[in-house]
Amino acid sequence: MRILFFSRDYTPHDHRILSSLAKTGHRVYYLRLEESEYVFEDRLLPQEIEVVQWNNSRRSARWVDGPGMLVELKSIAKKINPDLVQAGPLQRSALLAALAGLRPLISMSWGYDLLQDAGRNAIWRQATRFVLSHSDLMIGDCETIRRLAISYGMPDKRIVTFPWGIDLDHFSPRVNSTTASAADNRVREGTFTLLSTRSWEPIYGVDTIVQAYIQVSQTQPGIRLVMLGNGSLATDLKQRFFDVGLFPSAANLDSAKDARVIFPGQVGFSNLPESYRSSDLYISASHSDGTSISLLEALACGLPVLVSDIPGNREWVVPGVNGWLFTDGNPSALASAILEAFNDRNRLIEMGENARKSVEGRADWKANFQKLLQAYELVVNEN
Structure with missing residues (x-):
């Protein structure tokens, strides 16, 4: 399977997901909307992940950049020809993917996109509804996000909810007396x-x-x-x-x-x-x-x-x-x-x-990652 993973920046969350995807045998392409001046994650990506570069990198993506980025995103997708696109946050990476008509599209909520951004004003609310209406599936990490997605028009049956989770072996109490x-x-x-x-x-x-x-x-x-x-x-x-x-x-x-x-x-x-x-x-x-x-x-x-x-x-x-x-x-x-x-x-x-x-019982990333793969299979089989 060819997967285009389109995220806002490079964070520990991106590293966690991409590192797990690198072990699946799928061909994974990583596209980054922005390159912040702050380093959120210092670990290198696995060599199996193919990094896609924009013609011009940017610290932050502005609305005025949208038309040009949209044209370039369509060109990138045409070259990659992905079997599915995973994109988020909703009103940023996922919005561009939806506007570009990329399908099948799995939108991933990053929490703040529904908790804060969606309610900013009428434009942000409309962008949120547009993305969800053009998504084959949405992934959220908690019940609060699920309820908000439903309120913006996403059918409950098209929402997959699971905590992103952590490495419970790495994050554990000190193992000694x-x-x-x-x-x-x-x-x-x-x-x-x-x-x-x-x-x-x-x-x-x-x-x-x-x-x-x-x-x-x-x-x-x-x-x-x-x-x-x-x-x-x-x-x-x-x-x-x-x-x-x-x-x-x-x-x-x-x-x-x-x-x-x-x-x-x-x-x-x-x-x-x-x-x-x-x-x-x-x-x-x-x-x-x-x-x-x-x-x-x-x-x-x-x-x-x-x-x-x-x-x-x-x-x-x-x-x-x-x-x-x-x-x-x-x-x-x-x-x-x-x-x-x-x-x-x-x-x-x-x-x-x-x-x-x-x-x-609920926050084991190794177990929860399987739910992401199941979501991939569901969307690809339907399309």
């Missing part, structure tokens, strides 16, 4: 580490985390915050921490070892599990998520979670069992929940065990 003792030591010493792994972008509510941590630090100096990654809000976030004495200035980096807020930068896939294992509580203030992969990674590593109370998170988090929920966009609610978790930290080991159990 020191895990519990290390956690016990942190409890006795009063140290406590919060971990944030989301990109520093407005949609992920990192400003909420900043405000909440500033409140927390005033009463509990033993609580540290580790923020992985980077993003467009980097300068603003660091300045706000510096203004209240929680982060050293660029001219005084020697004091970084004393900082209560740590910025390790982008952590590679191989080292990411250790970041989870070395922390006491995972936090995310995202305003929009389907099934958050970083949430699944944290749970799989046996790390209790504290996340915004939005539909996608409620499908995974049971308050008091494997984590906590807080009111979306409310820094004071997040601060209170952090302090609650800190004061109740004797329960974290048990909650961490529950966290791991909560993903073992």
Whole structure:
């Protein structure tokens, strides 16, 4: 089977899917709509994946670029002659594929395309309906996305829902006897580490985390915050921490070892599990998520979670069992929940065990990938 995989950029999600497809024997072509200035994924693609290049690469695709890209996409598809096209997000890559008349078309929702983009205005709503009406199948990662797709006209029977999932062997609790003792030591010493792994972008509510941590630090100096990654809000976030004495200035980096807020930068896939294992509580203030992969990674590593109370998170988090929920966009609610978790930290080991159990049955990428292949077979056989 010849597959054209048309995505917005190159992210860990793209790498996960393409790496699995590379092992199937199918001939897979990868087309990337944009090349962001930020590196979302540093692992190379398998050599079996054939990368397709535009005549002119672009940092971001604008609406004004659409006509030219549409002509070029038709030319690319004519040369490849794919048996099916998988494209997403809906109003970007999938929209171009639909406008180009590429069929059979499997549209993949990336969560934010239905949770946020579809409701921007009438143009975005119409684009969403157009894509879904020209898709042979849509893939979504949670019940929330399925319901939204139906509301935009996609027949329920044409929707395949499964969590994208993670590598449960790679993301796992530390396999030795020191895990519990290390956690016990942190409890006795009063140290406590919060971990944030989301990109520093407005949609992920990192400003909420900043405000909440500033409140927390005033009463509990033993609580540290580790923020992985980077993003467009980097300068603003660091300045706000510096203004209240929680982060050293660029001219005084020697004091970084004393900082209560740590910025390790982008952590590679191989080292990411250790970041989870070395922390006491995972936090995310995202305003929009389907099934958050970083949430699944944290749970799989046996790390209790504290996340915004939005539909996608409620499908995974049971308050008091494997984590906590807080009111979306409310820094004071997040601060209170952090302090609650800190004061109740004797329960974290048990909650961490529950966290791991909560993903073992539903978030195994090896098993869930088979559902993607089944979707491919269904669409190709029908066409």
